[in-house]
Amino acid sequence: xxxxxxxxxxxxxxxxxxxxxxxxxxxxxxxxxxxxxxxxxxxxxxxxxxxxxxxxxxxxxxxxxxxxxxxxxxxxxxxxxxxxxxxxxxxxxxxxxxxxxxxxxxxxxxxxxxxxxxxxxxxxxxxxxxxxxxxxxxxxxxxxxxxxxxxxxxxxxxxxxxxxx
Amino acid sequence: xxxxxxxxxxxxxxxxxxxxxxxxxxxxxxxxxxxxxxxxxxxxxxxxxxxxxxxxxxxxxxxxxxxxxxxxxxxxxxxxxxxxxxxxxxxxxxxxxxxxxxxxxxxxxxxxxxxxxxxxxxxxxxxxxxxxxxxxxxxxxxxxxxxxxxxxxxxxxxxxxxxxx
Amino acid sequence: xxxxxxxxxxxxxxxxxxxxxxxxxxxxxxxxxxxxxxxxxxxxxxxxxxxxxxxxxxxxxxxxxxxxxxxxxxxxxxxxxxxxxxxxxxxxxxxxxxxxxxxxxxxxxxxxxxxxxxxxxxxxxxxxxxxxxxxxxxxxxxxxxxxxxxxxxxxxx
Amino acid sequence: xxxxxxxxxxxxxxxxxxxxxxxxxxxxxxxxxxxxxxxxxxxxxxxxxxxxxxxxxxxxxxxxxxxxxxxxxxxxxxxxxxxxxxxxxxxxxxxxxxxxxxxxxxxxxxxxxxxxxxxxxxxxxxxxxxxxxxxxxxxxxxxxxxxxxxxxxxxxx
Ligand SMILES: Nc1ncnc2c1ncn2[C@@H]1O[C@H](COP(=O)(O)OP(=O)(O)OP(=O)(O)O)[C@@H](O)[C@H]1O
Ligand SMILES: Nc1ncnc2c1ncn2[C@@H]1O[C@H](COP(=O)(O)OP(=O)(O)OP(=O)(O)O)[C@@H](O)[C@H]1O
Ligand SMILES: [Mg+2]
Ligand SMILES: [Mg+2]
Numbered sequence: 001x002x003x004x005x006x007x008x009x010x011x012x013x014x015x016x017x018x019x020x021x022x023x024x025x026x027x028x029x030x031x032x033x034x035x036x037x038x039x040x041x042x043x044x045x046x047x048x049x050x051x052x053x054x055x056x057x058x059x060x061x062x063x064x065x066x067x068x069x070x071x072x073x074x075x076x077x078x079x080x081x082x083x084x085x086x087x088x089x090x091x092x093x094x095x096x097x098x099x100x101x102x103x104x105x106x107x108x109x110x111x112x113x114x115x116x117x118x119x120x121x122x123x124x125x126x127x128x129x130x131x132x133x134x135x136x137x138x139x140x141x142x143x144x145x146x147x148x149x150x151x152x153x154x155x156x157x158x159x160x161x162x163x164x165x
Numbered sequence: 166x167x168x169x170x171x172x173x174x175x176x177x178x179x180x181x182x183x184x185x186x187x188x189x190x191x192x193x194x195x196x197x198x199x200x201x202x203x204x205x206x207x208x209x210x211x212x213x214x215x216x217x218x219x220x221x222x223x224x225x226x227x228x229x230x231x232x233x234x235x236x237x238x239x240x241x242x243x244x245x246x247x248x249x250x251x252x253x254x255x256x257x258x259x260x261x262x263x264x265x266x267x268x269x270x271x272x273x274x275x276x277x278x279x280x281x282x283x284x285x286x287x288x289x290x291x292x293x294x295x296x297x298x299x300x301x302x303x304x305x306x307x308x309x310x311x312x313x314x315x316x317x318x319x320x321x322x323x324x325x326x327x328x329x330x
Numbered sequence: 331x332x333x334x335x336x337x338x339x340x341x342x343x344x345x346x347x348x349x350x351x352x353x354x355x356x357x358x359x360x361x362x363x364x365x366x367x368x369x370x371x372x373x374x375x376x377x378x379x380x381x382x383x384x385x386x387x388x389x390x391x392x393x394x395x396x397x398x399x400x401x402x403x404x405x406x407x408x409x410x411x412x413x414x415x416x417x418x419x420x421x422x423x424x425x426x427x428x429x430x431x432x433x434x435x436x437x438x439x440x441x442x443x444x445x446x447x448x449x450x451x452x453x454x455x456x457x458x459x460x461x462x463x464x465x466x467x468x469x470x471x472x473x474x475x476x477x478x479x480x481x482x483x484x485x486x487x
Numbered sequence: 488x489x490x491x492x493x494x495x496x497x498x499x500x501x502x503x504x505x506x507x508x509x510x511x512x513x514x515x516x517x518x519x520x521x522x523x524x525x526x527x528x529x530x531x532x533x534x535x536x537x538x539x540x541x542x543x544x545x546x547x548x549x550x551x552x553x554x555x556x557x558x559x560x561x562x563x564x565x566x567x568x569x570x571x572x573x574x575x576x577x578x579x580x581x582x583x584x585x586x587x588x589x590x591x592x593x594x595x596x597x598x599x600x601x602x603x604x605x606x607x608x609x610x611x612x613x614x615x616x617x618x619x620x621x622x623x624x625x626x627x628x629x630x631x632x633x634x635x636x637x638x639x640x641x642x643x644x
Contacts, residue, residue: 001602002571012390013630020632025617026594026603032426033394034380035622036630037606041576057389069628070382090571132570138561139570143393143606144309144424146578147553149560150545154521154530161531164564165495166445167414177547178473185475190460191437191446197583198551199537200465201473202449206419222546234471235539255414297413303404304413308449308550309581311421312396314403315388319364319373326374329407330338382627393577420550423580426608451583470539 002090004097005083010075011046012039015066038143045140047080047102048133049112049125055142062106079103091127100124138163167255169262170248175240176211177204180231203308210305212245212267213298214277214290220307227271244268256292265289303328332370338410339363339374345406353402353432356381361403376403393424401433405440412443419449427454434458489527495567496520496531502563510559510589513538518560533560550581558590562597569600576606584611591615 001022009017013036020040029037042056046064053061068074081101084091091098101113102124112119132139138160149157166187174182178201185205194202207221211229218226233239246266249256256263266278267289277284297304303325314322343361350359357380363372376388378399385391391399401421408416422430430452437446438458448455456462464476500518507516514537520529533545535556542548548556558578565573579587587609594603595615605612613619621633 003602003604013624013628015629016631018630018632020620022602022604023618026598026605026615027618027620028613028616029604029606029620029622030608030613031622031633032624033398033424033429034383034392035624037622038392038576039630040622041574041606044574059387059389063386063390067386068384069626070384071626072629074384131572132564132568133572138564139573139601141561141573141575141578143576144312144580146557146575146581147309147550149557150533150548150553154532155528157531157533158528160560160564161492161496161499164499164568165491168445168447178467178471180472181474183473183475185463187445187447188461191441191448191458192461192463193456193459194447194449194463194465195451195456196465196476197467198555198581198586199540199549200467202465203419203549204473205465206417206449209417224544224546228543228547232543233541234469235541236469237472239541296415297407297411298415303407304416304444306404306416306418306421308419309423311400311418311424312393314400315376315391315396319375320371322374322376323371325403325407326335326339326342329342329411330334380627382624384628420581424577424608451581467539470537471541 002084003082004085005081006040006044006047007079007081008040008043009079010066011043011064011078011080012036012066014039014043015069015072015075041140041142043080044082045137047082047100048128048137049102049121051121061104062108065104065106077103077105090131092130093127098127100127132163167249168247169250170246171205171209171212172244172246173205173208174244175231176208176229176243176245177201177231179204179208180234180237180240206305206307208245209247210302212247212265213293213302214267214286216286226269227273230269230271242268242270255296257295258292263292265292297328341410342403342406345409346402349402349405349409349436350378350399353398353429353436354378354380355432357383359399359402378402394426394429397421397424398429398433401436405436408440408444412440415445415447417447417449420451421448422450422452422455425452430454498567499560499563502566503559506559506562506566506593507535507556510555510586510593511535511537512589514540516556516559535559551583551586554578554581555586555590558593562593565597565601569597572602572604574604574606577608578605579607579609579612582609587611 001024003022006020008014031037046056058064065078066075081099083099086098087096099115103111112121112124114123166189168187171185173179196202211221223229230243231240246264248264251263252261264280268276277286277289279288346361347359359378362375364375378388379385434455466474466476503518504516516535519532521532535545536542591612623631623633
């Protein structure tokens with residue numbers, strides 16, 4: 001598979017380090033209301049470089065850091081890592097396996113890592129430009145937004161085609 | 166029950182005269198995608214005097230008139246009637262039973278009737294002012310808009326409270 | 331008038347707090363007036379904490395949780411000023427089974443005061459209804475009323 | 488560049504017409520470029536007629552039909568330029584059982600080219616998945632990964 005592994009730690013409701021391994025075929029994620037399913041979608045959008053906190057349902061970006069619960073104290077950092085199989089060189093980079101990591105501290109300071117080495121946001125977004133996961137990603141469909149394309153104006157729909165061109 | 170009977174004829178996908186009788190307890194309406202369930206919701210909103218075609222998913226109001234299908238020709242008029250039990254005098258009018266009717270012709274001409282006698286739109290909207298079905302009806306919740314109240318700005322929420330006051 | 335608005339607001343927010351506790355089986359809910367554009371026209375702020383959670387804003391709530399909050403506000407208003415009639419179009423679409431059950435129980439507790447019509451795809455919701463209308467398009471493009479199952483053997487809860 | 492856009496548009500609209508016929512089991516779908524603000528930036532018009540219907544505008548489509556049209560456009564783009572990865576959050580929420588089945592068949596036909604992750608409440612969709620992750624909040628406020636059911640006995644169609 002393209003995405004091999006996703007690790008979420010301190011991001012939204014994932015107070016404990018949680019690792020997902022992906023296999024061939026499609027993966028379904030299930031669970032009751034409010035258990036954290038859409039937070040996984042947000043974590044993927046976030047690690048791919050999303051800068052607009054509203055698209056992650058957050059008034060400000062530091063809201064992605066685990067804010068505590070009845071039994072647990074808030075954490076000081078959110079971290080998400082995504083490992084991608086790149087043997088087919090779909091990403092324009094030499095490695096056969098690429099792990100991107102994003103961290104955000106309460107102070108507002110953020111870090112990006114590429115195979116554990118610090119890098120810039122630009123280095124990450126540049127990797128995904130040609131995969132449909134770039135600037136206006138048509139392959140990430142948010143909850144309750146499936147009919148966005150049908151409801152939007154004809155001008156707004158252009159962006160999807162430009163991304164696909 | 167408050168609403169006793171609803172008759173739809175020539176409104177949206179109801180090409181044939183269709184009558185619903187209501188009984189005590191709650192009524193569920195079921196059916197496959199696109200079969201006409203939300204059109205019933207629209208018919209109720211329309212007969213109560215709705216003037217904004219966008220709230221009925223129509224670019225223009227004459228789009229509510231049955232526009233034909235593979236086997237049937239378009240019709241020239243849409244008509245919806247609603248019969249209300251008024252023995253408890255919840256509506257400020259003498260009758261024990263009130264039937265409101267709304268018609269729209271392809272020409273754009275519309276008619277309103279109160280117990281079969283022609284009346285003005287104002288006569289109908291005036292009847293429902295105090296029932297929560299008035300100007301910004303909190304008791305009609307459109308498909309996919311249930312979280313409208315949560316997603317709207319604090320100023321917009323005021324209207325709901327004013328309607329309930 | 332301002333007094334009427336304030337009185338309505340006070341009653342609805344008391345109801346809201348109680349209904350949130352019921353529908354979320356715990357947690358807290360509150361409504362607050364905020365300084366809107368002018369003191370004459372304050373806005374309404376909603377804050378809800380599902381049991382055991384510490385949310386900084388209602389925008390962080392999940393899809394199903396947001397639907398439940400809206401349902402709580404609707405019924406808080408009904409408690410204050412019941413509407414004789416209410417149409418809900420697939421309001422249960424984002425709810426899981428447990429919440430569909432809780433919602434239907436809440437609905438049933440209001441069934442005496444308000445006549446409800448529910449458009450739904452949810453098999454569980456259908457079991458709570460006393461009249462069931464099926465709509466079909468056997469002839470493509472034309473809606474027909476399929477059948478009426480009157481006074482279904484409503485299982486006494 | 489304009490040529491690239493035009494070429495992409497032409498291919499995607501051919502795909503769109505074919506996929507609408509498949510997902511709606513008949514009917515017609517088409518994409519058209521409209522005169523936008525400037526000839527350099529045309530808008531995109533969508534027109535779809537479900538089988539046997541004569542709609543004047545796509546705004547008249549039902550909730551489920553609108554979701555299907557968006558799904559058709561998404562897969563029309565994938566046919567032109569497959570994305571290696573796709574996350575769909577409750578895209579099946581407004582679909583009835585028949586359309587959930589058709590959607591899942593369409594999804595399976597793309598599973599070779601694209602890795603799909605589906606967040607869903609729908610029992611039928613779950614039967615098509617090969618990996619199932621359950622998320623729970625046994626401890627309120629903290630998400631935990633429940634269990635992994637690897638390589639489920641996917642029923643051979
Ligand atoms: N910064 C944060 N710290 C702690 N918890 C958070 C944070 N941000 C969000 N949450 C939690 O995440 C929950 C929402 O999770 P999510 O939206 O993923 O639910 P879901 O599983 O998609 O549910 P649904 O089926 O209703 O859509 C909120 O109730 C909240 O408790
Ligand atoms: N003026 C009209 N003339 C003929 N048919 C119309 C007209 N307006 C709408 N329709 C039909 O109504 C259908 C939509 O119906 P409706 O929105 O009620 O479906 P629904 O049962 O609510 O479906 P869903 O479960 O997907 O929400 C459209 O597909 C269209 O065929
Ligand atoms: Mg969700
Ligand atoms: Mg509908």
